[in-house]
Amino acid sequence: MIPARVEYVAPHSVTEAVGALVEAGEDAKVLAGGQSLLPVLRLRMAYPSVLVDLGRIDGMRGVREEGSSVVVGAMTRHSDVIDDPLVRRYAALLASATATVADPQVRHRGTFGGALAHADPAGDLPAVAVALDAEMVAEGPGGRRTIPASEFFVDYLQTALEPGEILCEVRIPKLDGEWSAHYEKFNRTAQAWAIVGVAAAVRRSNGTIVEARVGLTNMSSTPVRARGVEAALAGASADAATVADAATRAVEGTNPPSDLSGQADYRSHLATVLTRRAVSRAAHIG
Amino acid sequence: MQVAMTVNGRPVHGEIEPRMLLVHFVRDQLGLTGTHWGCDTSNCGTCVLWMDGEPVKSCTVLAAMAHGHEIRTVEDLERDGELDPVQQGFVEQHGLQCGFCTPGMMMTARWLLDHNPHPSEAEIREAISGQICRCTGYANIVRAIQWAAEHPRVEPETVPEAFAAAGQAPERSGEEVGVR
Numbered sequence: 001m002i003p004a005r006v007e008y009v010a011p012h013s014v015t016e017a018v019g020a021l022v023e024a025g026e027d028a029k030v031l032a033g034g035q036s037l038l039p040v041l042r043l044r045m046a047y048p049s050v051l052v053d054l055g056r057i058d059g060m061r062g063v064r065e066e067g068s069s070v071v072v073g074a075m076t077r078h079s080d081v082i083d084d085p086l087v088r089r090y091a092a093l094l095a096s097a098t099a100t101v102a103d104p105q106v107r108h109r110g111t112f113g114g115a116l117a118h119a120d121p122a123g124d125l126p127a128v129a130v131a132l133d134a135e136m137v138a139e140g141p142g143g144r145r146t147i148p149a150s151e152f153f154v155d156y157l158q159t160a161l162e163p164g165e166i167l168c169e170v171r172i173p174k175l176d177g178e179w180s181a182h183y184e185k186f187n188r189t190a191q192a193w194a195i196v197g198v199a200a201a202v203r204r205s206n207g208t209i210v211e212a213r214v215g216l217t218n219m220s221s222t223p224v225r226a227r228g229v230e231a232a233l234a235g236a237s238a239d240a241a242t243v244a245d246a247a248t249r250a251v252e253g254t255n256p257p258s259d260l261s262g263q264a265d266y267r268s269h270l271a272t273v274l275t276r277r278a279v280s281r282a283a284h285i286g
Numbered sequence: 287m288q289v290a291m292t293v294n295g296r297p298v299h300g301e302i303e304p305r306m307l308l309v310h311f312v313r314d315q316l317g318l319t320g321t322h323w324g325c326d327t328s329n330c331g332t333c334v335l336w337m338d339g340e341p342v343k344s345c346t347v348l349a350a351m352a353h354g355h356e357i358r359t360v361e362d363l364e365r366d367g368e369l370d371p372v373q374q375g376f377v378e379q380h381g382l383q384c385g386f387c388t389p390g391m392m393m394t395a396r397w398l399l400d401h402n403p404h405p406s407e408a409e410i411r412e413a414i415s416g417q418i419c420r421c422t423g424y425a426n427i428v429r430a431i432q433w434a435a436e437h438p439r440v441e442p443e444t445v446p447e448a449f450a451a452a453g454q455a456p457e458r459s460g461e462e463v464g465v466r
Contacts, residue, residue, distance in 0.1 A: 001326055008287065008304030008350050031351075035328065038346045041305075042326045051304065055351055079340070103416025105331060105394070108340045109347060190415040191329065 003041035010053040022164045024050040032114030069171045074113020090174035093181035103191040122193040126223040131199045131215030140165035153222035184278035196270040200278035219254040228252040247276035289353040294362040309333040311349035320360040331417030334390035360389035371434040381430030383421035395431045
């Protein structure tokens with residue numbers, strides 16, 4: 001279908017965009033790359049009055065280094081994130097997960113910030129943001145504020161962004177040195193959403209896993225940090241049996257949905273299997 | 287609202303509603319019906335064209351978002367009556383039956399070969415993973431793209447005499463980029 005009638009503005013700065021959002025009121029919608037929003041509009045699942053397109057704001061694109069963080073502009077496209085040298089060096093988990101998002105054509109338009117603000121529990125990047133302790137920088141009529149990833153995802157398709165606020169950039173603490181990472185995604189067909197996904201970053205020193213970060217996709221209405229797995233892996237021996245044992249704790253604190261792709265108990269099983277695979281790949285075991 | 291963009295090297299403009307999708311602007315306003323419209327969910331990829339040199343799904347871009355950008359459609363593949371090697375490859379290898387997915391497949395294939403002149407089969411399949419064919423089972427599409435990789439277009443003005451004399455084409459230039 002064709003989207004319902006809508007007005008369109010394309011501001012050239014974040015300040016202008018916030019002004020346009022505030023002026024348009026609660027029925028306005030922010031348009032980033034459009035790869036989630038435009039299908040929603042075509043299926044007539046939403047009827048915004050105004051689209052505020054961020055695509056003309058040059059300052060919202062690109063990746064830079066700032067002290068101990070890598071800062072990714074919200075309008076940076078997935079295809080640019082994947083190939084960015086700073087991301088690959090300091091946030092390899094983000095590169096690994098982004099390479100699995102949808103398909104190459106969608107990754108040429110879809111943006112990091114758009115995927116996070118959409119907050120789909122089946123989206124791959126929220127779990128990465130949670131696992132890496134990312135901070136979301138939002139600008140609204142009251143100025144800028146920083147929201148930890150752990151507080152950003154509120155519920156299904158809901159974030160902590162207030163009306164009139166725009167996600168501008170994402171600060172990701174660098175993981176350097178002995179860290180390595182892998183995103184393990186399970187779906188049935190090419191380009192499909194994750195039935196379950198596991199984002200794992202591991203710091204390994206010789207035969208020991210010193211520290212691990214694990215985030216789960218589609219195991220609740222928001223991304224979940226698998227704290228039980230992380231606790232079991234901290235200081236543990238880097239061998240297959242230990243990792244398999246730790247992975248059984250992946251279901252702790254989750255509330256997996258049941259839908260056409262799988263029932264909750266199936267997702268719980270997948271979470272255990274995929275956590276074992278993700279951590280093993282990240283830690284170069286087996 | 288007014289939009290202006292470059293399509294196949296020519297400046298175009300039009301009066302549109304903001305809700306108009308790029309695929310409809312290209313087909314209905316410009317009459318370039320080579321780009322097809324298939325689904326409502328960004329899944330099928332028959333609408334793939336190039337935006338600023340990269341394949342995108344034109345059903346998932348508003349025409350308004352393309353204002354000021356460069357668009358290339360399947361109509362631009364042929365040059366001076368000569369088919370692009372990708373087009374020829376689809377002929378040689380029976381890369382289509384009904385042909386509905388073909389324009390999108392060919393635009394992705396051209397982009398892939400421009401960036402990765404000798405792709406592996408896995409790289410070809412990954413490049414077209416967001417595009418659906420319901421006739422061929424993809425096998426012949428992959429063969430068509432492989433055929434095009436083996437038969438790069440000879441650009442007469444750029445062929446060194448030594449190559450021209452030997453009847454060989456120089457290797458295509460271009461950065462080797464791994465495609466995910």
